[in-house]
Amino acid sequence: MKEKVKGWLAGLIFRLIAFCTLGQISPILSACVIVEQNGKILLIxxxxxxxxxxxxxxxRYGETIEQCVLREAKEETGYEVQLxxxxxxxxALKRDPRFRAVSIAYKGVIVGGTEHGSGEGLPCWRSPEEVSGAMAFDCEMMLQDYRCGKVRLS
Known part of the structure; x- marks a missing residue:
């Protein structure tokens, strides 16, 4: 419930800032990493x-995109990854229903750590077929691009 409220509040604040600046605000930047082992994908x-x-x-303001994705993977899953x-x-304009965001998706491999959950949710390993139709935001598109080797630039 806490994460749902945080997402709702972030969306509200972002929309308010966009309104106050007449839409002259940059999208939020995010990053993620797709890790595959034995035909299963690491998901939250x-x-x-x-x-x-x-x-x-x-x-975050004081980090690179790569630092962000490594930090987030560690926080959310317990694993240290290498990009x-x-x-x-x-x-896409509506890729995240909470706020305007751009995401950069990487491929990665696990190099250390021990699996654990976080307030965001629980890490799990699933085949793409198991989660088809059950993924949030545009994660399913990212996973499809990963599987076919296509590098998307839009």
Whole structure:
């Protein structure tokens, strides 16, 4: 419930700022990482009930995009990951129903850590077929691009 309220509040605040600036505000930047092992993808079963997502989150002011995705993966799953490639850049206007956001998706591999959950939800390993139709935001599109090797730049 706490995560759902935080998402709702963030969306409200972002819309208020967009209104006050007459739309002259940049989208929020986020990043995520797709990790695959034995045909299963590392996902987060979100605690707010929105479905499954790829580990990731919003880039903080004082960090690079890469630092963000490594931090978010560690916070949400307990795993330390290494980035090994780019899946794509996702900037559809309504890709996140809470606020205007652009996301950069990476490929990664686990290099350490121990699995644990967070307030965001519980990490889990699922085949793409198991989560088809049950993924939040545009994570299903990211996963499809990852699986076919397409690098999306839009």
């Amino acid at each position: 079963d979100r605690s707010d009930g929105l479905g499954f997502t790829i580990p990731g989150g919003i880039v 090994v490639g780019l899946v794509g850049i996702y900037s």
